[in-house]
Amino acid sequence: MAIFLEMPELNPEFPFRIILNDGNILTTPHWHREIELIYVTKGSIHLGINDQPYSLSEGEIVLINGGDIHYVLASPGSERIVFQFDLTFFTGLNTEGLNLTRFFEAVEPFSPKWHREKEAVVREILIEMYHEEQRKEAGFHYQQKADLLKLFVYLFRNIPEKKEIHKSHEKVQSKDILEKLDQVFRYVEQNYTTKITLEEVANSIGYSQFYFTKFFKRNTGKTFITFLNDYRIDKAKWLLINSTDNVSEIISQIGIESDKTFYRLFKQSMGMSPLKYREKMSVKN
Structure with missing residues (x-):
């Protein structure tokens, strides 16, 4: 398996994890099926999603849908918390028949395009999830599950849809790009010790x-x-x-x-x- 096709090892019972990355950590173009949120806690970062470059500053958040090709360039002096979860966590709880896949495709991913009050609420939930992860007090997994559900409900009810949604042919194009990049990364992985x-x-x-x-x-x-x-x-x-x-x-x-x-x-x-x-x-x- 190529190093840039990420398959996080998540607990099937609770497919969720939190990672703290400093600005010296570069993530090369990759994709995974899990949903990812990046919360910038210090400085600013430069990233790309589906061929488009973006910048995020301290306090801002981006939501990356499963299957989206993304990367983060090295941004010295910055810090970010990464939250990843699999939609399978919600499957057995989805008694209302909500189209979760369509929701995450349609939601506006960049918090600067939300109202500041909404950004603040999401940020508060993410901070609480991170603190629970750090403290690991009795029952913290229950609290994290509760916070993840609270986060989803808030996003579902309050965050607007983006103006343009990727069409299916664009998704296919992105996969073709990924396959070519994957071949390049495999080549580098196998030959980087030589010229x-x-x-x-x-x-x-x-x-x-x-x-x-x-x-x-x-x-x-x-x-x-x-x-x-x-x-x-x-x-x-x-x-x-x-x-x-x-x-x-x-x-x-x-x-x-x-x-x-x-x-x-x-x-x-x-x-x-x-x-x-x-x-x-x-x-x-």
Whole structure:
């Protein structure tokens, strides 16, 4: 399975999870069937949903429907809480015959387009859910279920529909895009330790180098070279934390040919040297 087709391991009895991400965490284009809400708690973030770039500031929320292709670019100094849940949680409770799939396709996903009072109510529910997750007091799962139902009811009754809803042919187009991106990500995953050229990766999905360059930038918001460098730096960060290899050995494992280039990219990405990063993460651990 490719690393960018996300399949969260959720409890079938309560398919729900909360993740706290800081701004240095980059999520490359992916999709999953679960509904996702992102609440920005600090700074601002830049993300893309179905080929469209967006920005969210502190206190703002976005709802991402299952099947939507999305990514979040690295946004240093920011922080976000991610809430994911599967619609199957509501299935046995849906005695009114509500069209839940249609609702999540139609609802306006960006809280800046809601009234501020409505945004504040949703934010309060999300904060309570996060605090329950952190405290884990007796019965917190019951409280989380209650809060999730409260959240859904409030969204259903109060949040407006967006002006334009993706048509079925647009969904098919998005899946075609995802399949091509997935092939690219598989290629990178398998070959990042060696030299990768634009021509090689373009050929791997049957595109010309010129078309591939435009295709990748349009659908991820960054150039392929930038993505590849970010991917390799992420691998280096993992090795710095989880191995005792020295920096030169790590560079030889991630496909960056020049030590000078590696140090420049790492400092640019993390704001510190590789050894400082290792020291900082070792203290945390």
